[in-house]
Amino acid sequence: MPPNRYSFTAVNLPPRFLLPEYMQYFTLSAGRDTDIWREPPNGDTLAAPMVITSLVRPFIVAEVTIRADWEMEGDQGGLIIFAGDAPIQSLSHESMRSSLVNDVRSSYKWVKAGMEFSARTVNTTSVSATSDGADWCSLPLDIPNALINTASLRIKLERVGYSLLIWYQNPFLSPDAVTPDAVASTWKKLRKVTGFFYGVEDKRVHVGVYASRPTSMQIGEMDDLNMGGERYKLVVEFEDLEIF
Secondary structure (H helix, E strand, O other): OOOOHHHEEEEOOOOOOOOOOOOOEEEEEEOEOEOEEEEOOOEEEEOOOEEEEEOOOOOOEEEEEEEEOOOOOOOEEEEEEEEOOOOHHHHHOOOOOOOOOOOOOOOOEEEEEEEEEEOOEEEEEEEEEEOOEEEEEEEEOOOOHHHOOOOOEEEEEEEEOOEEEEEEEOHHHOOOOOOHHHHHOOOEEEEEEOOOOOOOOHHHEEEEEEEEEOOOOOOOHHHHHHOOOOOOOEEEEEEEEEEO
């Protein structure tokens, strides 16, 4: 069952933004300079549009299907999870496209995972951010160029003990998988983040989705954006979001 929209906090989104009543399908739009990254000693850049829910029960798993018209280098969208005292409430009051920088010595960690357009191909990627900084891993999805903007990817975050496992499912590679066993066999492990939940209280876990276009703003685009222009925005589609 999709989560309740009223349990989510909108981050770096305009005041008029509303999630649909039934969250089987929704979109997030990201303009340029909307990144999520951690770079010591400067801290976090958390400028991308996100919708986040703070859990009241132990986290088990989160899944979502992602699709977008990928165009610019670094375009991305997917799931994100924070563990610890993440600044979710303060972020929600930041203006759209702002960049909130935080002390990386704080107690929170985060992981994002999803699809990313890089080197003219679509990849499944993940970034894990700890007090030491952020590391990035990427795996090409082997999707033909003609299908890049129609292909989707299902991404899953799963808690196993103190570790966070990241899985992906590429429907393009397994179009005939329809039975439960066949579908289960199509999940591939992207990575394991050991100790992600160690020392973290269950109620200090925050999960959601994000859309990001890290490419820098060009001359002449700021005026268009200030007037509400959509020409330079990435629109990421999310389907069948599940969080347990």
